[in-house]
Amino acid sequence: MPEDWEAGGFGIYLHWPFCQAKCPYCDFNSHVARSVDEPRWRAAFLSEIDRHAAETPGRVVKSIFFGGGTPSLMDPETVAAILDRIRLRWPQANDLEVTLEANPGSVESGRFRAYFDAGVSRVSMGMQAMNDRDLQRLGRIHTVKEAMDAFDIAKSVFQRVSFDLIYARQDQSVADWRAELSQALDLAVDHLSLYQLTIEDGTAFGDRYRLGKLRGLPDEDAAAAMYDATQELTAAAGYHAYEVSNHCRPGAESRHNSLYWRYGDYVGIGPGAHGRLTLDGQRQATEAIRMPNAWLEAADVGNGDKGRTPLSREDQATEFLLMGLRLADGIDLTRYENLAQHPLNPDAVDHLQDMGMIETSGQRLWTTDRGRLLLNTVIATLLE
Template sequence: MADDWRNGGFGLYIHWPFCEAKCPYCDFNSHVSGNINQKQWLSSYLSELRRAAAETPDRVLNTIFFGGGTPSLMAPETVAAIIAEARALWRPANNMEVSLEANPGSVEAGRFAAYREAGVNRISMGIQALNDEDLRRLGRIHTVAEARAAFDIARGCFDRVSFDLIYARQYQTLEAWRKELTEALSMAIDHLSLYQLTIETGTAFGDRYSVGKLRGLPEDDKAADMYLATQEICESHGMPAYEVSNHAAPGSESRHNLIYWRYGDYVGIGPGAHGRITVNGRRMATETHLTPRTWLDTVAHKNGEKKRAILSAQEQASEYLMMCIRLSEGLDVDRYTSISGLGLPQHKLDHLQEIGMITQEGRRASATPNGRAVLNAVIRELLG
């Protein structure tokens, strides 16, 4: 149990909370600000890195991920200093993956070259749609032409470039999505994150939806058809789903996200960042303050954590199942037993296999394509 995290690896997540504009569908912790003191933010990040490293000494750091928000608004010098400090505090893996999220509107060739020099070796770009009308509906501030130009800049600087698309958008047809996805796959990419539009409470879309003003959303059956078409088209292009919403050419999977899904340890730093760390044999969930000002103030006085909680064996096992079942490789039934002290009910596994929701090979259980389409129901059955 004390070393279970080694099955997933060890990563570092840095949250940059600022964006140029707030998208109406977004429920991430992001804020719009015209006055950002980069030196103050860097000082706070470095302070938190040192505190976290003191609790997790002698570890090999597999990945760093700059998320947000829009991390491509960070000064390259800030990114470089964070990477250098992380490499000094932990032992960097020989093939350490360093990812940075970017929005097309904030991409500049000089800035991207500077990120590469800083140590970033993978870019994840939030394109979201290859259709100008839908980009406007989604509140994006870039055009398709700008997105393509930004993508070309990224590909010129980095060997590994991923981008995100949202489907099941307002007034979107199945045929339009098939065409758009095929177009995306024709670009020189090795990784795609493909998310169904979800309406979250507390967002602008959520407010409109609650009063009946968000029109044109597809019915559930149509959205399911889009999901199934997504799997078919990506597989035919050599980009199968290695996770419910993520597709990659073999070997190009996001190693940082695999740490989450394989239930490794990860340090979360920055406003609203979450973490899972094992300290003195006890696995803990960490959570930081949400608002940028509060986070900066608490780091200056003590640390940026809002709370941490020791996870029970059953809580860890449930988290492991919920994360690993998302992967095409599935979960290790024996690892679940080792974490929880109790095995998964074999009769439930057998029932889910009989109805085509999972497959069992040796001691691994994996969701089938039909099972991934209703994954929450599969999880409820296994944990119920």
């Protein structure tokens, strides 16, 4: 009988923690460093790949994702060495997707061609805004012109290019966002990630917000109107909202992120990287040491993990629900029941259906447009 993770597949996430500057809204594990000993980092990544491969022999790698930080600051030689080692250690799917995140300020034509030659097949670019004032407010070090130039380079090298935009920014009206998104859709290749600005604790924006110094943020009604405009404009342009914040042309879904949402297994390598691994029938949450130098020293001597936590079946069912309901096609109820060892509360399901928040058909349950807007409420009700 197949293990649960096989329904989602197996992938590898690699975290490059370095950036040229720290953005004030960012709560990812990213650090500004004056210099990076890249040969030493390369050796540490290769050692960690070997360690994880020894635990998961024969698994077919469906996707590889270089995240960060700013992976487009990596030497192409490092990317090539990592991909060569992964090819050596695991079999790969015929349609393997290899994504690399890039910031427009770090894009060079020769470097992108070298990433492509190494085996990268898809680029995800952090544009974030399409006017210079807002880029400055977001702490981005690139201009709109640099972003456009970088995007042109990416399109000339890769068939699959995605980019990110943040909306509900300071002093942004619904009309502003509609105009900006229309421009983005004219440019887009096959995929857009469109995120509402969230103010996270522990970020510079979080500190400013707490002190009342982050002014001009749209209220809830304006933010909801921007979300509605996002759904309307992307659908009209032929971009399917396959996940809460992600839109694509048919067949251009991010395979790696879909692996997370479909609750597959994945190895997490690099400072602070998280993973989910099923070993000897037990799914575990893995986490690497967070601080770059501490991770590097630990990986040098054979293990960059901070720790591993066995997940109970109830934990797994909850994670499956949290991830799967982000997707337009929702979750398989049989899979939920197999994990939880009990069905979802039928009263909660009926109540949410009556409210127009979810729909069901056979063994599938998914959120409606309205339900996705209130996803945390839907999940909380189902888990009561």
